[in-house]
Amino acid sequence: MRGDGDGWVVSDTGTHYWGRHGAAGLLLRAPQPDGTPAVLLQHRAPWSHQGGTWALPGGARDSHETAEQAAVREAHEEAGLPGEQLSVRATVITAEVLGAGGTHWTYTTVVADAGELLHTVPNRESAELRWVSEDEVSELPLHPGFAASWQRLRTAPAIVPLSPGDERRRHLPRTFEIEAGVFVWCTAGKPDHQPSQLSSRISSLLRAPY
Numbered sequence: 649m650r651g652d653g654d655g656w657v658v659s660d661t662g663t664h665y666w667g668r669h670g671a672a673g674l675l676l677r678a679p680q681p682d683g684t685p686a687v688l689l690q691h692r693a694p695w696s697h698q699g700g701t702w703a704l705p706g707g708a709r710d711s712h713e714t715a716e717q718a719a720v721r722e723a724h725e726e727a728g729l730p731g732e733q734l735s736v737r738a739t740v741i742t743a744e745v746l747g748a749g750g751t752h753w754t755y756t757t758v759v760a761d762a763g764e765l766l767h768t769v770p771n772r773e774s775a776e777l778r779w780v781s782e783d784e785v786s787e788l789p790l791h792p793g794f795a796a797s798w799q800r801l802r803t804a805p806a807i808v809p810l811s812p813g814d815e816r817r818r819h820l821p822r823t824f825e826i827e828a829g830v831f832v833w834c835t836a837g838k839p840d841h842q843p844s845q846l847s848s849r850i851s852s853l854l855r856a857p858y
Contacts, residue, residue, distance in 0.1 A: 665755075669708070671707060671756075673704035675687065675760065676762055678779065680765070680779075685781075690726060701792075703793070706723075715739050716758050729766060733763070735822070741754050742796075782802060786798060806832040806833065807836075809838060810837065826850070
């Protein structure tokens with residue numbers, strides 16, 4: 649049922665976590681004019697839990713939702729993002745808590761890309777929405793939960809040399825999960841560009857269905 653996930657789960661230590669069925673957030677990347685990635689962050693409204701910090705658009709999962717569905721819905725509600733312009737790349741459980749009475753609470757980060765820096769429309773839960781260069785994210789006062797997971801979620805740069813007419817250029821730049829929980833931001837280089845260490849692995853992924 650819509651909204652049946654709203655509510656707190658209390659851990660064995662007495663800490664409160666939002667989402668009766670867990671919670672999910674959207675880590676959305678898009679290319680800046682120079683091709684490097686920016687991440688969409690939400691400056692949480694002062695009245696909200698951990699207000700004043702920066703985090704991902706997200707919230708409680710309803711009982712019928714997958715983490716991906718919840719994150720995309722929350723991103724639409726909180727940032728006005730159209731789901732059809734988002735390409736989900738991976739899901740990562742970035743927090744797990746054993747609640748009172750054996751309740752199992754999780755926070756799932758849904759990693760996605762957009763083809764451009766999309767226009768956003770904040771709702772009352774946001775003081776501001778901002779596209780932030782990935783290299784500058786850690787300079788902001790981050791929500792403690794997001795801060796704890798950011799280093800494992802951020803990408804390393806990777807370049808694949810491709811000829812101008814190579815069809816694979818159409819799918820870049822984008823995020824790749826090259827192994828479980830390990831992410832790169834892949835861009836297309838010139839044919840004579842020195843390939844990155846992961847080029848062969850990424851090239852095989854580029855040949856796979858999207």
